[in-house]
Amino acid sequence: MDATERPARLAVGVISAGRVGSVLGAALARTGHVVVGTSAVSQASRNRAEELLPGVPIEDPTEVAQKSDLVLLAVPDDELPGLVRGLIATESLRAGQIVVHTSGAQGVKVLEPAAELGALTLALHPVMTFTGRSEDLQRMSAACVGVTAADGDEVAWSVGEALVVEMDAEPVRVPEAVRPLYHAALAHGANHLITLVRDAADLLTNAGVANAERLLGPLLSAALDNSLRHGDRALTGPVARGDTGTLRKHLAVLADQAPETLPSYRVLARRTAVRAEEAGLLKPDVANDVRTTLEDEA
Numbered sequence: 001m002d003a004t005e006r007p008a009r010l011a012v013g014v015i016s017a018g019r020v021g022s023v024l025g026a027a028l029a030r031t032g033h034v035v036v037g038t039s040a041v042s043q044a045s046r047n048r049a050e051e052l053l054p055g056v057p058i059e060d061p062t063e064v065a066q067k068s069d070l071v072l073l074a075v076p077d078d079e080l081p082g083l084v085r086g087l088i089a090t091e092s093l094r095a096g097q098i099v100v101h102t103s104g105a106q107g108v109k110v111l112e113p114a115a116e117l118g119a120l121t122l123a124l125h126p127v128m129t130f131t132g133r134s135e136d137l138q139r140m141s142a143a144c145v146g147v148t149a150a151d152g153d154e155v156a157w158s159v160g161e162a163l164v165v166e167m168d169a170e171p172v173r174v175p176e177a178v179r180p181l182y183h184a185a186l187a188h189g190a191n192h193l194i195t196l197v198r199d200a201a202d203l204l205t206n207a208g209v210a211n212a213e214r215l216l217g218p219l220l221s222a223a224l225d226n227s228l229r230h231g232d233r234a235l236t237g238p239v240a241r242g243d244t245g246t247l248r249k250h251l252a253v254l255a256d257q258a259p260e261t262l263p264s265y266r267v268l269a270r271r272t273a274v275r276a277e278e279a280g281l282l283k284p285d286v287a288n289d290v291r292t293t294l295e296d297e298a
Contacts, residue, residue: 017040093117097119105180247290
């Protein structure tokens with residue numbers, strides 16, 4: 001997609017000014033589009049609107065949609081179907097509009113009622129964790145956005161890609177059929193990574209080690225970078241080495257001092273053994289020893 005192929009300036013309505021909606025609205029405004037309205041229920045959303053969408057009126061979702069060329073639906077996944085039905089029932093959507101949602105788990109099927117009216121429908125999912133603050137705008141320049149349009153609708157695909165490029169991000173086509181697996185992959189990587197990191201930090205803190213985050217930062221940053229660069233060849237540690245003696249010590253101390261962490265450690269160690277064997281880092285007999293150790297210590 002040629003970055004110079006810009007859509008016409010659009011009147012943008014943001015429903016609602018959550019962490020994602022406020023940032024995408026600000027990103028679109030930065031490129032020359034005009035945010036004409038937003039909805040915000042909580043005080044946190046109102047604060048975000050004031051910071052990132054200054055001067056934009058806060059209105060009811062129906063009012064926002066009715067006066068917009070591009071309607072950005074940035075609500076939680078479970079609220080999206082009901083919101084679409086409500087906007088249709090109140091005649092707040094019309095032919096010729098661009099109706100976009102930001103849900104990662106859903107494609108454009110949820111927007112079919114709007115498409116039947118003649119709206120151009122898109123799913124634009126930023127692959128980024130947002131705080132809802134101004135620094136998120138800078139993060140957009142390093143982010144990808146999963147773009148989904150109806151199969152065969154090249155006009156919609158092109159409009160979606162152009163909007164993403166305008167926001168200084170990189171569009172990645174994600175077909176409707178793979179959206180659930182796409183989203184599961186992202187949630188598994190990002191959300192569970194946070195859980196894993198916090199568990200590791202808690203273990204260190206509870207052991208009396210000072211400044212756990214400072215200790216973990218360089219190690220985990222290097223591990224992430226190596227994994228993205230080198231794949232399974234980046235695996236290190238007792239599982240990848242087949243060091244069953246160390247594994248037994250880990251399992252014993254966790255069972256004694258952090259039993260809530262033991263199940264996840266065991267599951268991830270088993271999965272690591274599978275990947276290490278498939279990558280040729282562990283010989284089959286050593287991999288079996290690792291699996292036996294993990295099972296024996298259950």
